[in-house]
Amino acid sequence: MILWQKSTFSSGSDGANCVEVAASEEQVLLRESDDPDRILPLTPTGLAALLQRLQAGGRVRR
Template identity: 65%
Template sequence: MAQPLNWQKSSFSGGGPGNECVELAAVNGEPLLRESDEPDRILPVTDHGLAALLHHLQVNRP
């Protein structure tokens, strides 16, 4: 039986109803992303791709 994934939400997420956000988990060291309001849609990403996404979000912060 597979272990359940330990999804982590951003510290910027309010955590209440209507506060959807992107969540991050890892399987065997490989990162996975999902949107909290669509938890069955899981996107595998590379370390490089995740770093690029995070950098883009930091640079383009509103």
């Protein structure tokens, strides 16, 4: 069972437009609350790189 936690930076109290995170032994999982079946699995190193790119104002390609 995966336990999801809503980001404290998510807006609104109705649960919409939220980023959620969960952790397994080897990965960090990210998803949007409005599309919970689309999950982005990342290694801790991959998550750190993603966050650095976003903080630097870089775009993320799909």
